[in-house]
Amino acid sequence: MSTAASQPVAATRQNPFPVNWGARLGWVALVAYSFYAASLFELTWERFVVGLDNGAKFIGRMLPPLLGKWDLLSKGLLESLEISIIATVIGVAVAMPIGLLAARNLMPAWVTWPTRGLIAMCRSFHPVIVAILFVKAVGFGALAGIMALIVASIGFIAKLFAEAIEEISLKQVEAVRATGAGFGNVLIMAVQPQVLARFIGFSTYQLDSNLRNSTMVGIVGGGGIGSTLFTAFQRFDYDFVLTILICIISMIMIGEIVSGWVRKAFQ
Amino acid sequence: MATTVESPGIRREWQRFTPRQRLIRYAFYLVAVAALIQSINSVDIIPEFLEDAPAQIVDLFARMWPVDWAYYPKTVHAALIETLHIATLGTVLALIMAVPVALMVATNITRWPALRLLGKFILVSSRSVNSLVWALLFVAVFGPGGLAGTLAIAFRSVGFVGKLLAEALEEAHKGPVEALTATGAPWLSLMLKAYWPQVQPSFWSIALFRWDINIRESAVLGLVGAGGIGMALDDALNLLYWDQVALTLLTIFSVVIAAEIIVTYIRSKII
Incomplete structure (x- = not known):
């Protein structure tokens, strides 16, 4: 205060960090909401302590992991792997033309809009929910899982394909067109070289994602390791649950490493 | 040639x-x-x-039509609200847990390799366990209900949010940080006044992005007993009331689309 009185210039200087009351109000609202929502779920200290106790018991029953039932385990893991490979290949093959139809720089608006709607619809349901419908349509087993993951792949990849195609340089398209090339040749000679590396990248990401989900579709009867996992949970075989989880996580991590190599090779 | x-x-x-x-x-x-x-x-x-x-x-669609609209006020509405709470509270919890982990992982903030390794391990283990598996684990610990779902969403999201937040922190400009360090500002002021204003836009955009994903994910958690609209779906499926299943699916679809529209709108406003 005394410095401000002796130097009146300093008083007019602005505070470099002004208080933002709107932001503070927002934070207060967020905290208030969190407490309200937590109270809805009866998230009390007492329940938390009981939960910790249960958690300790739970972990105690998980350890040591059950070593055995390798037949069941390897069969389930292999089926999950197969589901994800088939679903990715078919999904990518179907997503490519759909992505092309949704690219706004190559296609007229009356084609792109319905295609974009279709893509959004494929993306809006979780693969496990789609798997429920396919289990009803084609019965229990790997086929339902494959079809559910194909739908998920289309929703994800077709969108990214369309975006990749929209980002290409049109100069090469014009150059190829100027030689009198037809639409097919434009695609092969001008569009494909620009997007291939990214397509391979998206496809390997999708393979990773499908591998993750293929271990889950089994919960609703879509084949793979998921049904084994769910059954082990329901029978309280928590030591076997731990074994399955370790196997699933290792498989997913190996998948990520391999797809990382592939992306590097195609860069 | x-x-x-x-x-x-x-x-x-x-x-x-x-x-x-x-x-x-x-x-x-x-x-x-x-x-x-x-x-x-x-x-x-x-x-x-x-x-x-x-x-x-053909049989499936015949059973689904006409949709049983009366099921909505009876069961689906409450379940839907619970799903929204699970997704939102789960995202909030994930943000709270992800901030310290992101600070641990960001190379320009933590210079102690062991701590960074620990942070990375937390992020990877959160991401490699599917949200349905997290839900199964928390149902076993806390019993069925929304709490298990919320924690599943939170634990699943930490890896995603933490990774992106750490990347945003690493991209922050050094200028403000050095200016504040030169004034002798303590660590907390450095975080709040040098880093936070720079990462704030990406923070909110990551939060919104994850919230959108969590709405989708929380809709299935009920299938394993973790609360929300998935429970209504599971009940209808087990009783083979396909007209109620159709209604539940329609509800999920509309909510997911609405969430996507809201997120796109807010993102265009704040970024």
């Missing part, structure tokens, strides 16, 4: 890739085709089910 250049003694042909690159690519194609053929040969598909599929799909 237009690409061939004749010069004394040397014949050069331009090629896009080196022989090694080509070899790697062909090896990849070969492995991919082999994996596909092997998978198709060994996967268990029952042909009778495939033949039956069109009839089953």
